Amino acid sequence: MSEREILGQNVKRARQVKRLTQEDLAIKVRLAKDTISNIERGNQVNLGLKNMVSLCRELDISIAELFLEDPASLQIKLVISDKNVEALKEICKKLFKE
Numbered sequence: 001m002s003e004r005e006i007l008g009q010n011v012k013r014a015r016q017v018k019r020l021t022q023e024d025l026a027i028k029v030r031l032a033k034d035t036i037s038n039i040e041r042g043n044q045v046n047l048g049l050k051n052m053v054s055l056c057r058e059l060d061i062s063i064a065e066l067f068l069e070d071p072a073s074l075q076i077k078l079v080i081s082d083k084n085v086e087a088l089k090e091i092c093k094k095l096f097k098e
Contacts, residue, residue: 005042007066012040014059029054 015025015036022036029036031051038044039055056063065071 001069002042003067004044006069007047008040008042008044010061010066010068010071011036011055011059013071014061014065015040018059025055025058028058 015022020028022040023033026033026036029051031054035044039047052063052066056066
């Protein structure tokens with residue numbers, strides 16, 4: 001698989017995790033919807049660092065995550081803070097429907 005295809009799969013996965021459409025993401029990062037589509041299909045030839053940074057910020061991922069062949073291998077580190085604890089409580093409520 002090429003780097004562009006890997007990048008495309010990772011952008012699509014992260015976008016879907018955030019429950020964004022291609023159009024939603026395009027608006028947020030100020031790119032055309034067709035550009036997002038081309039990225040996800042591995043057809044975008046020159047994305048540029050500025051656009052990669054914008055995508056990463058919007059998708060809450062690192063640039064390194066864009067190029068992971070196996071995103072499941074990513075180690076997740078949880079930083080304990082009041083904000084994170086509240087977010088985890090909300091997630092648990094949704095998961096367990098308290």
